[in-house]
Amino acid sequence: MPTTTTRxxxxxxxxxxxxxxxxxxxxxxxxFNFWLFSAPFLIGLAVFVYVPIGWSLYLSFFEARFTVTPSxxxxxxxxREILSDSGFTGxxxxxxxxxxxxxxxxxxxxxxLALLVNRLRFMRAFYRSVFxxxxxxxxxxxxxxxxxxxxxxxxxxxxxxxxxxxxxDNTAWLANPDPPWYWLVIITARLWLQSGFYMILFLAAxxxxxxxxxxxxxxxxxxxxWQTFRYITLPQLRxxxxxxxxxxxxxxxxxxxxxxxxxxxxxxxxxxLVELYYTALGQDQNYGKxxxxxxxxxxxxxxxxxxxxRIMGFGRGEESK
Amino acid sequence: xxxxxxxxxxxxxxxxxxxxTGLYVATxxxxxxxxxxxxxxxxxxxxxxxxxxxxxxKFFPTDIRWGNITEPFEDPTxxxxxxxxxxxxxxxxxxxxxxxxxxxxxxxxxRIPYRHADKVFYAVLVTLMVPAAVTxxxxxxxxxxxxxxxxxxxxxxxxxxxxxxxxxxxxYFLGFxxxxxxxxxxxxxxxxxxxxxxxxxxxxxxxxxxxxxxxxNGWNAFLWPxxxxxxxxxxxxxxxxxSYMTNQTVNYHLIFMATAISILPLLFVFLFLxxxxxxxxxxxxxxx
Numbered sequence: 001m002p003t004t005t006t007r008x009x010x011x012x013x014x015x016x017x018x019x020x021x022x023x024x025x026x027x028x029x030x031x032f033n034f035w036l037f038s039a040p041f042l043i044g045l046a047v048f049v050y051v052p053i054g055w056s057l058y059l060s061f062f063e064a065r066f067t068v069t070p071s072x073x074x075x076x077x078x079x080r081e082i083l084s085d086s087g088f089t090g091x092x093x094x095x096x097x098x099x100x101x102x103x104x105x106x107x108x109x110x111x112x113l114a115l116l117v118n119r120l121r122f123m124r125a126f127y128r129s130v131f132x133x134x135x136x137x138x139x140x141x142x143x144x145x146x147x148x149x150x151x152x153x154x155x156x157x158x159x160x161x162x163x164x165x166x167x168x169d170n171t172a173w174l175a176n177p178d179p180p181w182y183w184l185v186i187i188t189a190r191l192w193l194q195s196g197f198y199m200i201l202f203l204a205a206x207x208x209x210x211x212x213x214x215x216x217x218x219x220x221x222x223x224x225x226w227q228t229f230r231y232i233t234l235p236q237l238r239x240x241x242x243x244x245x246x247x248x249x250x251x252x253x254x255x256x257x258x259x260x261x262x263x264x265x266x267x268x269x270x271x272x273l274v275e276l277y278y279t280a281l282g283q284d285q286n287y288g289k290x291x292x293x294x295x296x297x298x299x300x301x302x303x304x305x306x307x308x309x310r311i312m313g314f315g316r317g318e319e320s321k
Numbered sequence: 322x323x324x325x326x327x328x329x330x331x332x333x334x335x336x337x338x339x340x341x342t343g344l345y346v347a348t349x350x351x352x353x354x355x356x357x358x359x360x361x362x363x364x365x366x367x368x369x370x371x372x373x374x375x376x377x378x379k380f381f382p383t384d385i386r387w388g389n390i391t392e393p394f395e396d397p398t399x400x401x402x403x404x405x406x407x408x409x410x411x412x413x414x415x416x417x418x419x420x421x422x423x424x425x426x427x428x429x430x431x432r433i434p435y436r437h438a439d440k441v442f443y444a445v446l447v448t449l450m451v452p453a454a455v456t457x458x459x460x461x462x463x464x465x466x467x468x469x470x471x472x473x474x475x476x477x478x479x480x481x482x483x484x485x486x487x488x489x490x491x492x493y494f495l496g497f498x499x500x501x502x503x504x505x506x507x508x509x510x511x512x513x514x515x516x517x518x519x520x521x522x523x524x525x526x527x528x529x530x531x532x533x534x535x536x537x538n539g540w541n542a543f544l545w546p547x548x549x550x551x552x553x554x555x556x557x558x559x560x561x562x563x564s565y566m567t568n569q570t571v572n573y574h575l576i577f578m579a580t581a582i583s584i585l586p587l588l589f590v591f592l593f594l595x596x597x598x599x600x601x602x603x604x605x606x607x608x609x
Contacts, residue, residue, distance in 0.1 A: 028511055028512075030433055030434055030435055030512075031435055031436075033429070033433050033511070033512040033513065034429050034433040034438065035429075036512075036513065037425045037426060037429035037433060037512070037513075038425065038426040038429040038430065038441065040421070040425065040426070041422040041425065041426030041482055041487055042426065042441065042444075044422060044478075044481055044482035045444070045445065045448060045482045045484065048460065048463070048478070048479040048481075048482055049448050049451075049453075049456075049482060049484070050448075051463060052456055052459035052460045052462065052463045053451070053456055053459055055459055055462060055463060056456070056459030056462065059459075059462065068462045068466055069466075113351065116344065116347060116348045116351065117348070119344055120344065120345070120348065121341075127348050127352055128599075129591075129595065130352040130355055130356065131351070131352065131355055132595075132599070133355070133359070133588075133591065134355065134358070135537075136537065136584060136587040136588055136590070136591045137358075137541075137584055137587075138540070138541035138543065138559050138562075138583070138584075139541070139543060140541075140543050140559040140562045140563050141559075141562060141580045141583060141584055142358065143563075143566070144562055144565065144566055144576065144580050145358045145361055145362055145577075145580065146358075147566060148365075148566070148571070148573065148576065148577070149361045149362075149365055149373075149577070150358060150361060154374075155376070156373065156374050156378070158357070158361060158378075161378045192355065192358060196355075197602065200599055200602045200603060201602065201603065203603075204603035250452060253452070253455075254452050254454040254455065256454065256543070256544045257543040257544065257559075260543075260563075261563050261566055264566060264567050265567070273454060273455070273457070273544070276457075276458060277457075277544075277548075280458040280461075281458075281461070281548060287458070287462055290458045291458060291459060291462075293458070294455065294456055294457075294458045294459055297455050298451050298455055298456065301450070301451060301452060301455055302450045302451065305449070305450040306450065
C-alpha cells in the first residue's frame with residue numbers, strides 16, 4: 001500500500017518522537033497541523049453523518065409520530081411493523097426487479113458504445129460527447145421529457161405517434177400497471193441518463209489494454225471481432241466490468257428521482273427510498289417507523305458495499321493512473 | 322496512458338467484422354437515438370401548445386416562438402426565476418464548501434504524519450458504506466431540529482462532508498510529488514502555507530475535475546432539496562420542475578422551456594470543462 005511507503009519517507013523518525021518535540025513550535029507541529037487541516041471535515045462528518053445515523057437508531061426503538069424527541073419506548077415494534085408492511089417489503093421487490101433490468105442493460109449498452117467510439121477514426125470526440133451529453137441532465141428533467149412528451153399516454157406522445165403509424169392503439173405507459181409498461185419508461189430514461197458515464201469508464205479501460213495482446217493474437221491466427229473480443233477484450237475489462245456492475249447496483253438501490261416523478265400519485269413501482277419518503281415524510285410523519293426502515297436499508301447496503309470493497313479494494317482511484 | 326498505446330497497433334485492429342461505413346452508420350444511429358430527447362425538449366420549448374398536442378406530428382414548430390423564453394419567469398404559479406437563483410447559490414456554495422473541507426482533510430490524511438491518522442481514516446472509510454441518500458430520514462430529523470428547514474444552510478451544509486470526495490483527494494495527494502513540498506519547506510513555509518502556495522496551485526486540474534462533478538451533482542440533486550425545501554421560496558430548480566409535473570393545468574411549452582433553461586448552465590459546464598470532466602471520471606470513477 002502506498003500509505004505506508006509515503007509515511008515512511010516523510011517521517012523517518014518514529015511518529016512518537018516527532019510528536020514529542022515539535023520542531024518549529026505550533027506551526028511546524030504535525031499533530032496540530034493534522035487537526036487543523038482535518039477538523040472542519042471531521043466535525044462535519046460527525047455532526048451530519050454519524051449523529052443522524054445514531055439518532056435514527058435511537059428513534060427506531062420509539063413510537064415517534066410528528067416528533068423527534070419521543071418518550072414512548074416500543075423496543076423492536078417499529079422493526080416488526082416495517083418488516084411486515086407490504087409496502088416496504090414490496091419496495092425491496094421493486095428494487096430487485098429494477099436492478100435485474102437496469103444493471104445488465106446499462107452494462108451492455110455502455111460497453112457497446114465504448115467499443116464503437118473506441119474504433120472511430122474521425123469525429124471520435126464528437127460522438128463521445130453526444131453519448132456523454134445526457135449526463136448533464138437531471139433525473140427530474142429526463143422524467144419530465146419522458147412523461148410529458150416521449151411516453152405521453154395520449155396520441156401526441158412520440159412513442160404513441162410512432163406506434164400509431166403501425167396501427168397500434170395508444171398505450172397508457174405510466175397510468176396503468178397492467179401490463180407494466182412503466183418499467184419500459186423507467187429503464188429507458190435511466191439508460192439514456194447514465195450509459196454515457198459508464199461508457200467513459202469503459203473507454204478508459206479499453207485504452208489501457210496493451211496492444212501487444214491483439215498483435216500476438218493476430219499472429220496466432222485469431223479472427224478479429226468476436227474471437228479477440230471474447231478472449232482478449234472481455235477478460236482485460238474484468239476489473240472495470242466488476243466495478244461498473246457494483247456501481248450500478250448501488251445507484252439502483254438509491255433510485256428515487258425518476259420513480260417519484262414518473263409515478264407520482266401511483267401506488268405501484270415504489271423502490272425503497274420512495275416508500276421510505278412516504279412513510280417518514282408523508283401524511284403520517286412516522287419518524288420511528290421511518291427510522292427503522294432507514295436502519296434496515298442501511299444494513300442491507302452495508303452488506304453490498306462490504307462485498308464491493310472486498311472485490312475492488314479501496315484503491316479505485318490509483319489503479320487508473 | 323493513451324499516448325503510450327502505439328497508434329499503429331490500433332490501426333491493425335480496424336476493418337474487422339465491421340467495415341468503416343457500417344461502424345459509422347451504427348454509431349450515428351445510436352447517436353441520433355440519444356439526441357431524440359433533446360430534440361423533443363427544444364421542439365416543445367419553442368412551439369405553441371396546440372402544435373404540441375395537435376392531431377398530426379409536427380417535426381418543427383411552424384414559427385419558432387422565441388418569446389417562450391421569458392414565460393417561465395412570468396408564471397405566477399411557480400417562481401421559476403427564484404428557483405434558478407436558489408440552485409445557482411446552492412450549487413456554488415456546495416462546490417466551494419465541499420472542495421474546501423474535503424481537500425484539506427484529504428491532504429492531512431495523505432501527507433501529514435500523525436500517530437492516529439489510520440484510525441481517523443477508518444472513520445472516514447466507514448461512511449463510504451452508507452450512501453447519503455439512504456439516510457435522508459435521519460438527516461432530515463437532525464436538520465429540522467436545528468431549525469434549518471427551508472434555508473440555504475439546511476440545503477448546503479449537510480452535503481459538504483462527503484467521505485468519498487475526501488477519499489479521492491487523499492488518493493490524489495498520495496501521488497503528489499514530494500519535492501515541491503520540500504522546496505516550500507526549505508523556503509520556510511509551514512504546512513498551511515505550503516498547502517495554499519504550492520500544493521493547491523499545482524493541483525488545479527484535479528480540483529477542476531472534482532469541482533465540475535460536484536457542481537453537476539449539486540445542481541441535479543433532487544431528494545434532499547425536496548425534503549428540505551418545503552416552502553416554494555426555498556425550492557431549487559429541480560423541485561420546481563417536479564412541481565410542474567403534478568400541477569392541475571399543464572402548459573406544455575412553458576414547462577419544456579423551463580426544463581431547457583434548467584439544463585443550460587450544465588451544458589455550458591460540459592462544453593467548456595469536458596476535458597477535466599472526462600479526465601476526472603476516468604481517474605476516479607465517480608458519477609457526474
